[in-house]
Amino acid sequence: MTAPFQQPGRLVRCPVCADEIVWPDDGKVLVFDEGKRRYETLDAARLSEAKRAGARRGGYIRCPNPAGDMAVHYLPATYADYRDPLIVGLVGAPMAGKTHLLTAMIREAYRGGLAPYGVNTAALDFRRHDDFNEQFVRPFERGTALAGTDSGVTEAADILLVRGPGGHRPVTFFDVAGEDLESTEAMNRSTRYLLGANAVIFVHACEDDDAGSAGAVNPGWSFELAVERLLGVPENAVRVPVAVAVTKSDRMRYVPPVEQWLRAPADGLDAARFRDESRDVYAFLHRRGAVGSLRPFEAFHRCTLHFVSASGGDASPADSSKEQGEQRFVRGVRPANVLAPLVAILAMTGVIAGPEAGKVGLP
Structure with missing residues (x-):
């Protein structure tokens, strides 16, 4: 059975190469042979309906990359089955904590953290999600501090399928x-x-x-460049919703109002809560002179700001000689408020629907 949004000849923008491609409808999918470590073509059109659906759910298509300017890459065969795929990028200076935040965010979503908003989460790309779990989530759960993202990475970190009141949508995360x-x-x-x-x-x-700190000459510079790249398409100022996440906020967990937001329970969508937290984060950043980090708030029509803690505390050098040089969270990880930026994004993009969602991120 054809999925509701899978239309012959549908134009889809590849999240990796950013080319617009005509989604193939020839009934063929690529399946990855784990033993041979390669993709092989399967003519799913020859299979029964149940087998065809199973093959497509775990299969892939190769992006034709018309511009020819990226390495070979693959997308889930069901990527175009749903409305308007979301492409979410994490932007920040080196050492800002992007990888820890994304890992904690995806982990909490899979642990049912989006249930209060009527949203559940599944993997759209099974192999990619398993790799993400193996490389990031499991070490994080064991208390291992994660290394920063390697330079030159062009592939998505993970591709999820979120099901909410506003429909089902793929969400591709880039770190x-x-x-x-x-x-x-x-x-x-x-x-x-x-x-x-x-x-x-x-x-x-x-x-x-913005005066700089260890590991980041100017934390606002990555924000500035990303904002200008996004505004290269003028309508993005209105079209693209953004959230600003202040990571490592556990270092100020006993300082009002940070403590209030780190401990706030998730009990349904409340636009006033997002507005109040955004006000407090804006004041915090302005007071610290982080003007560049406030640029997204000024540049985009819908924006929220959040205090978050991916781990709940700082990592320290491991004691074991076997783990020499490794940093560990010796008391384990205790993420706080990490889903707030994602919830805001889902509300501002219609995955979470309703009157309150329509007000999130607005002045």
Whole structure:
């Protein structure tokens, strides 16, 4: 049975290369042979309806990349079965905590953290999600501090399927190295996803300001470059909703009003709550002179700001000689408020529907 939004000849923007492609409808899918470690073509049209659906759910198509400017890449065969795929990028300076935030966010979503908003989460790309779990979620749960994203990464970190009151939508997350985000190279492949992004989470470490700090010469510079790249398409100022996440906020967990927001329970959507938290975060960043990190709020029509903590505390050097050089969260990880930026994005893009969702991110 054809999915509601799978239309012959449908134009889809690839989240990796940002080319618009005509989605194939020849009934063929690529399946990955784990033993041979390669993709093989399967003519799903010859299968029964149940087998065809199963093959497509775990299969892929190869993006034709008409521009020919990216390495070979693949998309889930069901990517175009749903309305308006979401492409969400995380933007921030080196050492801002993007990888820890994304890992904690996806982990909490899978643990049912979006249920109070009527949203559940599944993997759209099974292999990619399993790789993400193996490389990031499981080490994080064991208390291992994660390494920063390698420079030059062009593939999505994970592709999820979210089902909410506003329908089912694929959500593709990009976590790109801060060094790549701060590159002024016009054709930087790692930031290509910004050409097609329809939501962005800007990540600012709580102790940074635009005067600079260890590991980040100017934390606002990556924000500035990303904002200008996004505004290269003028309608993005209205079309693209954004959230600003102040990471490592556990370092100020006993300081009002930070403590209030880190401990706030998730009990349904309340636009006034988002507005109040945004007000407090804006005041915090303004007081610290983080003017560049407030640029998204000024540039985009819908924006929310949040205090978050991916781990709940700082990592320290491991004691074991076997783990020499490794940083660990010795008390385990205790994420706080990490879903707030994602909930805001889902509300501003219609996945979470209703009158309250319509007011999130507005002045």
